[in-house]
Amino acid sequence: MxxxxxxxxxxxxxxxxxxxxxxxxxxxxxxxxxxxxxxxxxxxxxxxxxxxxxxxxxxxxxxxxxxxxxxxxxxxxxxxxxxxxxxxxxxxxxxxxxxxxxxxxxxxxxxxxxxxxxxxxxxxxxxxxxxxxxxxxxxxxxxxxxxxxxxxxxxxxDVRAQVSSMAPWVLANLGKKVTMVFPDYAFGHDHRDFFTAAVEAGGGEVIAQIAVPPTETSFTRYLPQIPRETEVLYHVMVGPAVLTFVKELGEFYGTGAKPQIFGFIDSLEAVDIASPGLEFLEGTHFWEGHCRAQQADASEHEIAYRAAVGVDANGASVSDAKDVSTYxxxxxxxxxxxxxxxxxxxxxxxxxxxxxxxxxxxxxxxxxxxxxxxxxxxxxxxxxxxxxxGHQFISKVEGGKLVKVHTTSIEDSMYADAVDYTTQSF
Amino acid sequence: MSFGPFLLLAVLEGTVMAAVLALTAVGLSLVFGVMRVVNVAHGEFYMLGAVIAWFVTYYLPFPPALVWLAALIIAPLIVALIAALTDTLVLKRLNYDPEATIVATIGLLYMLQQAALTFYGPDARPVVAPFEWRIQLPWFGYSGYKLFVVVAAVVILAAVWLFMTRSKAGLVMRATQVDRDTAQAFGINVDRVYAGTFALGGALAAAAAVLIVPIQQAHYLMGHDPLLLSFIVVIIGGLGSIRGTLVAALVIGLSDGIISMFFSPTLAKIIATLLVALVLVFRPQGLFGAKA
Amino acid sequence: MTDGAKVWGLHLLVLAAVFAAQFLLPPYHATNLARIMVLAVFAMGYNIAFGYTGLLSLGHALFFAAGMYGMGLPVWHLEWVSVPALIAGLLAGGVMAGAVGVLALRTAGVSFMIVTLMFAQAGYLTLLYLNSWTGGDEGFVVASAARQAFGFSLATDTPRFTAAFVLFAAGLLACLWLVRSPFGRVMVAMRENEERSRMLGYDPFRVKLVALILSGLYAGLAGAAYGMLFGYVGASFATIQYSILPMLYVLLGGAGTVLGPFLGALLMFYLIDITSNYTDAYLFVVGAALVGLVLFAPKGILGTLRERAWRWLP
Missing domain, CATH: 3.40.50.2300 (Response regulator)
Incomplete structure (x- = not known):
């Protein structure tokens, strides 16, 4: 402090x-x-x-x-x-x-x-x-x-807007039958509720919702609950065990058949995507609030920001390549x-x-x-x-790097106002 | 996935959990059995083991298998040293009063956690496994390293067992457990026995962490869960009974994996926690311990 | 002066000083003092169980949370307001302590600690599990419409301080009366020698259960007041950390002294607040304080003072 x-x-x-x-x-x-x-x-x-x-x-x-x-x-x-x-x-x-x-x-x-x-x-x-x-x-x-x-x-x-704006692209490009894995507390429930609603509105179906307790440190045993007919696996995890989760997902699917995988980068925030055991993420997709790896079309402002904060083109600290940012x-x-x-x-x-x-x-x-x-x-x-x-980004892991493949429109993320704070007194 | 493979995976996962849990809990049980001390900082010894393993594997320039082996030796040794110091500087001066030692080990828990945060940082960092080997079964893939963890844990536990039953030091420890005063009267240096027991308990937790850290990551808050689970195992097994602890670790590890496949896992944890409390209330000798 | 006069004089003097402090201190410290008074009520409850009766519990967060949610849930779902909601919180704390006590008091010592710890952990997980009713880990804001009492808004400084003071003063005087009453002496007898008290015809289980329920009422009231006065109810208040805090306050101030919990809460609050200006490592300070206390001052500040000088201190 x-x-x-x-x-x-x-x-x-x-x-x-x-x-x-x-x-x-x-x-x-x-x-x-x-x-x-x-x-x-x-x-x-x-x-x-x-x-x-x-x-x-x-x-x-x-x-x-x-x-x-x-x-x-x-x-x-x-x-x-x-x-x-x-x-x-x-x-x-x-x-x-x-x-x-x-x-x-x-x-x-x-x-x-x-x-x-x-x-x-x-x-x-x-x-x-x-x-x-x-x-x-x-x-x-x-x-x-x-x-x-x-x-x-x-x-x-906010998470509701993020999630809602992702759904149309996921349904159009990855598949209609979705299984969700999320932490069993408020943050995960926001994902569950808003994404499920958005999927149903878009003509898809959430066929399973797998809630993982907040204290869990090992995840393999939840993975068999993913139904076989799943076309898209949607994952979001937070906390210190995120890397374990993604690794175990990789071990579980291995070289066998696997669904399309769409994750929130929260599952890997501050974690090096090139960590051993994450090779299976090649070809999978992530939501990113801001692209961790510097993209080919990065604006001058984005480049200036990256330099000012001290983040390299891979999203790690310029002074320590192992120190990955929460970009x-x-x-x-x-x-x-x-x-x-x-x-x-x-x-x-x-x-x-x-x-x-x-x-x-x-x-x-x-x-x-x-x-x-x-x-x-x-x-x-x-x-x-x-x-x-704002805009949201969907990136694909290509050659161990997150490459942006889609930018959502701001309109996609909007929803009806739930409150009008300006009517409240100060 | 059909039921058979489903169950197989649950059993595999349960076995790995049971193995690591047994190692951690035996340390806690040993300390309670011999010293009558409930070590609330036991989970932090576990965390320290993982964190030290990260430092060792990060800084030693050997191939993965060798650095990991080095970590398996160095981490428990350092943790044992810290534990022995704790015993001499703090617990001994409290005359092993059960309540005072709990408060002191809670204090130790905070100090170790803060030390890890300050010197290691807030990140969860991976440790490279000694080898990469994936087993591809027809239904799912599984980590070969996890199976190795089970074997390694069994070997270490067997060594502890031999040490306790066959060596002189083990005999001395058991003698002190049965009757401290008589042991002292027979010329046993009780102080050294206690320091050694506390060190051994810490070393076992650290060894468990070195085994698990290539699967999970080293993080400064990782000690909380193993502590609660070890408590549960030690209580179900009967406080201070090593044999009971081993059986309980197996039962808890397997059942936790299987139960949480059929019920809401959070609900399963609530029920398990309440059951432990009730076991302690109605069967204080544990489910597997002999009547005290 | 008789000892009785000294005792009442001292405690009334402390209360007067605390009340006057709100006019003398800058606003930052006045609000802190309001927080400290509520936390002190929690610690006084802990002291009744631990300091006087010898019940070392690691589960008081459960009673605190029971009070907080006992107040907060009716406000959220049934639109209750301040006073009835606070009473609901108070009772919830007592009922929870009674329920836990009936089971946990069949054990003693280390087992009692672990049983209470496990019950508290189950309570915490239940709050997370019943997410749609409790708001889970995020918790919820207590509606400002409910934070009105006797025409005052408890969200403003003076009424908040006054409310905290009233609860604190009532808790302190009730505790003083309790420990000087015959029942208070029986509680101490339980702590010192349970066997002998049993032979004198007291039922240890009953005495300890009553003490634990009283303790739970204090904790429940504190939890309810904390939520009501500061406007937030959340599951983090049910974590084990909030079982350890009152223990720390009591150990620092002096277990088995009436003023000890308040002194401990006051010192610990400012120890953390001030050290946090210099270092991130305030957890280390908490840890070192615990170890240092059990090693060098197991009786706490007022306990030591009583031993050395003021033998009349209750």
Whole structure:
């Protein structure tokens, strides 16, 4: 939970703690600011606990985005600082961290959490403190209407939209009879419910739903439940056991006949696709929120983003090829920081008294064209549901690399509004 | 898949699970039997074994089979050393008071977990198997390494068995288990026996982890499940009874694999957990232990 | 001054100081104090079982969660509001403790710990299994319409602090009264020498069961209040971590002292909050605190103080 204050000049503690030459460089390379007080952003970070593998990359992405924003003149001419606080990927601590960032560090707003239970546990406190809370969680809880006016998800498409937009392509190209394997808790149930609905709407059929308990570490014994007539196997797994799952799937099918396999990259996020035992993935398909391997048609912005965060063309850290990023999700941190900048500038944000104006400014946003601020691609923000919608990618494993074969349209991912937060009071 | 192959796969998986579980649980059982200490950090010894195996296989420049073998020797040794230190520095000073040692080992659990997070990181990292060999059956494929795990676990368990029944050190341990004071009166260095027992228990957990880590990955939170399962096995088998522990590991490993094919697996886990509690309430000597 | 006057004087003084703190502390610490008071109620309950009666349970998260869901589920599904929902939570904690106690109290010592641990684990898995009713691992937000009591919104600072204080004060005074009552002395007798108490004509099973139910009522009330005051109910509160926390608070503050649980919760909360400014490794701090406590101060802070100086401390 070290706080690293970067911006004007690194705090003494950050220097003493050897926060890293990179951070120092970031501090000194920044323009010399007039006496403006910095904009302080709180980052609720999964540095420890079950979300730690994601948290590490979310932090790196936030640092990179911060440097880009500060190099371009900060926000409203003021330098920007980020205060990182670890929430232990725990909802109770998450709410305390919201409190600490708001009341003790006097942050202007808070962003960054991924795990749904942390978001749901923290959002009520953010609403009570009337502090904008911008989550990067891909959960349906924001657009589902469970949270409040101060909680928004402008940086990443939610799971319902992701899943719904995949279904037409899967049915048209891979097969109509689908078996789903998913973790037996809320995240997996969102996949189960929304994908099943989308498949049925598209004229396909989900013939089996295999729920795996959250504590499971070995999966082989669930695999025989996959019916023989399955044409498409849909898998999504999260947590430390993901690699085991995919490996065991490979052992199970081996050289024998196997269905088409379509997975969510969550099953392999932060895992090297060239790991031993994953050869069978050759020719299978994945959903990606953002293509891990640099594609032939990558935009200049995407390339600039990759370089800024320190990710190589294969999606691993430039300093350690074994350190694979959570590339499909972490762009949300980058984009959220740029939306914060846009929102604060649109609302002429001066200080915490303008928080409500900031929320209204973000709610007024609609189209977000692909740019350095939106490196993942075009997006459309729905101010009523506080949720953004964007393109999704389907990639195929070819020669051990994920190659993009399809980009969904934004319209495919949209659904009827379940809530109108703008009618709620602040 | 038709019923026959379905069952075959369940049995194969169950056997692998039983083998690894037996190794882990025997360590826990031994410690409880001889020292009357419930080691809540046992799962973390297991985790440490896996993490050390990752370091060894990552940094030693040998071919896969050789580095893995090196890990199988080095990881249990280091964990044994940590366990022996824990015994001398903490448990001994608590006079092995059952409740105080539980609290202390909970503390140890957090410390080891944090140490792993700090020095190893939050990722789940794979360890290369000593060999790659897939068996293609007519209905499904199966990992040859998993079968090797069963053999290796049986060999290690047999060695432990021989050690306990045939060697002098084993005799001394059993004597201490039966009556600590008398053993002391006969000139047995009880302190050394306890430190050795705790070290052996940790080493067995670490060895189990080195066996399993090419199948699963090393992760700093991986100790939680083996701990609960070992508890279950040790309780069903009768606290402190090694023979009971082995039988229980086999029963639990096999039945867990088979039951969860027919029922909702989460429900199966709930029922299994409640059953364990009820066994402890109504048959405290375990299902397979002799009446105490 | 008589010992009785000293005892009541001290506890009322502590209560007055805590109440005054909300006006003196910056808002961040005032809200923290509200959290700490609710956690202290949980720890006081744990102390009744462990500190006074000698029942070392590893399953109190189950009672805490029973209270939290006993409050939260009626709010979610039946649109109950604050006071009835809190009472439902309180009772749920007591009933759960009674049900577990009837079975678990047939065992003792290590077996008791493991049985309670297993029941709590089964409870946690059940919350996940009944996902559509409980919200599973994600949990749910407590509707703000339900967080109104006597015309005040419990989601605002002063009413929240006041509500937490009322529960804390009631819990503390009830605990003080309990341990000074004849039944309280029987509880301690159970801890010190069960055989002798049995020969004196007390039924150990009954005494321990009552103590465990009281403990469960405290835990249930704390769980319900935590959900109600901070607006979130989730399965993470049923994990084993929340069985270990109250034990840690009690051990730190002093097992078998009335003020110990509050002191322990206060110190532990700030130990983590402050160390987290300097290091990521706060889990290590928790672990080291546990080991250090059992090694060097098994009686905790107030327990040691009672031994050395204030012999009258209850």
């Amino acid at each position: 070290t706080q690293k204050l970067i911006g004007v000049a690194p705090s003494r503690r950050a220097v003493l703690k050897g926060a890293g030459a990179g951070l120092l460089a970031a501090g000194f390379a920044a323009p010399v600011w007039a006496q403006a007080a910095p904009v302080k952003l709180g980052f609720q970070l999964h540095r420890t606990g079950i979300g730690a593998a994601y948290g590490r990359w979310y932090e790196r992405t936030a640092q990179a985005a911060l440097k880009v924003v500060n190099d371009a003149g900060g926000i409203n001419g003021r330098p920007v600082e980020i205060v990182f606080e670890d929430d232990g990927t725990d909802p109770k601590r998450g709410a305390e961290v919201v409190e600490k960032l708001t009341s003790q560090h006097n942050c202007d707003l808070i962003f960054g959490p991924l795990f749904s239970h942390v978001v749901i546990g923290s959002a009520p406190r953010a609403g009570e403190l009337k502090v904008p809370y911008l989550v990067c969680s891909e959960g349906f809880h924001v657009a589902g209407g469970m949270l409040n006016r101060w909680t928004m998800q402008p940086g990443i498409t 499909a999700h972490m762009f949300s941190v980058w984009e959220t920081l740029h939306i914060i900048k846009a929102g604060m500038e649109a609302s002429r944000y001066q200080g915490t008294a303008d928080r409500q104006k900031f929320v209204e400014a973000v709610e007024a946003m609609t189209d977000m064209p692909e740019s350095l601020a939106h490196v993942q691609g075009d997006k459309v923000f729905n101010g009523k549901t506080h949720q953004v919608f």
